[in-house]
Amino acid sequence: MSRRISDTLRLLGEQLDPKRRVVRAGDLIYRAGEAFDNLYILNSGICKMVSLTADGREQLVSLSFRGDWLGFDGLADGHYGADAIAMDTGEVWSVPYQTLLDVSKVCPEVLHALHTSMSKAIARDRDSLMSVCTLPAVARVADFLLNWADSLADRGMRTDQITLRMTRAEIGNHLGMTLESVSRALSRLARDQVIGFATQGRRDVQIPDAGALSAFVRRHLSAAPALLQ
Amino acid sequence: MSRRISDTLRLLGEQLDPKRRVVRAGDLIYRAGEAFDNLYILNSGICKMVSLTADGREQLVSLSFRGDWLGFDGLADGHYGADAIAMDTGEVWSVPYQTLLDVSKVCPEVLHALHTSMSKAIARDRDSLMSVCTLPAVARVADFLLNWADSLADRGMRTDQITLRMTRAEIGNHLGMTLESVSRALSRLARDQVIGFATQGRRDVQIPDAGALSAFVRRHLSAAPALLQ
DNA sequence: CGTTCGATTGAGGAAGATCAATTAATGTGG
DNA sequence: CCACATTAATTGATCTTCCTCAATCGAACG
Secondary structure: OHHHHHHHHHHHHHHHOOEEEEEOOOOEEEOOOOEOOEEEEEEEOOEEEEEEOOOOOEEEEEEEOOOOEEOHHHOOOOEOOOEEEEOOOEEEEEEEHHHHHHHHHHOHHHHHHHHHHHHHHHHHHHHHHHHHHHOOHHHHHHHHHHHHHHHHHHOOOOOOEEEOOOOHHHHHHHHOOOHHHHHHHHHHHHHOOOOEEOOOOOOEEEOOOHHHHHHHHHHOOOOOOOOOO | OHHHHHHHHHHHHHHHOOEEEEEOOOOEEEOOOOEOOEEEEEEEOOEEEEEEOOOOOEEEEEEEOOOOEEOHHHOOOOEOOOEEEEOOOEEEEEEEHHHHHHHHHHOHHHHHHHHHHHHHHHHHHHHHHHHHHHOOHHHHHHHHHHHHHHHHHHOOOOOOEEEOOOOHHHHHHHHOOOHHHHHHHHHHHHHOOOOEEOOOOOOEEEOOOHHHHHHHHHHOOOOOOOOOO
């Protein structure tokens, strides 16, 4: 899988000749409301998508890792629907949507990469909804950590220790709970030995055994009624 | 907008020569886990996507209306990620993904229609997450009704009276609350005169003034902390 | 006309929010 | 490099929202 993502990135880099930009934590990649022109590909680093409603509600709607595309949300109505913000040093490639279409005609793999990435984005968004709707707070945090670790694993990175580049407030916002609940959940997970904290600072989370963390989630399902037919 | 959707459907019908199938409430369009081959286009009727986890959690992840495409979620890993179930009598078109790609080469509009639809799906999924994460139960139900009405409006249909083809349990599942909370929320909305119930049966909801319903949501925002940078 | 399924409503309880105080990490200017 | 200021995180006490359990009512259907 790590191979897959690197290979895809190499292909895209060669075929699309994207504009490359180095970003640092906090840098804006695009802003909600801006005219849609480019799609972005995250070559390295981590990104968050933050959506803001007219009535002032703010939501961290998704996270992106190496190989992910950004900006789909702007395609339909010609304007991006959220802010894309770097959470870390990284490199972002940008490609005009039109260029992408042109290249796709001679290189179908590029189009397939786009579709695969959009499909994954949809699947991930649904997983988020599932998590928020069906899991109690502690399990939601555990599930969040598992998903982060999975994302790293897909990219061939270590998953026994992950560095969350987010505050408790951001995590809570993304998971639909308060920062205090996030903190309590993490303390609980640490007390139950399914996660650990690194020596310095509590933003580094150790996951010695993903299976145990996964089992923790299963143990904390609140008996939900079936929907069925 | 209604024009747009009809026009797009006509184009797709002509260009793709899809297989057409009439479905009735409860009919399965595709099943989670099935091999991905086709994309589906909803020519009429309403559809729900239901996702099921390994540990038995069930989630109504999204709803689809006339003109929406179904099946994107299967593109990335070759298997559909949810069940697609008709909630009403309707007609579903199916098109092999490969056919779609072939036609796209001679008719770029088709590809653009696909991308637009995927982009909208992503935007809608994010709206769902936003709603679940930032709104209290009553407001969530109100927002749900507003979104449904908007979907109808986009298709040129009446929005002052909508027929929910869902039980309270299904609505609750989709919105992350119990069926009792949905019932109480609807009673509350009716008491506050922002919705009404039709003479017969309580599945028909009248929305005399969408603005008033929208204002109700705004009045019931729980003061949330800002995320900012 | 009774049976079944869905919806409503009430009472009590629990999960998580809110408020508040403390501690830990991070950053800044001297 | 240190004292101080600032921001983030933890933890506790209380309160609110929503869930759970239960009874009743209504609608649909054989």
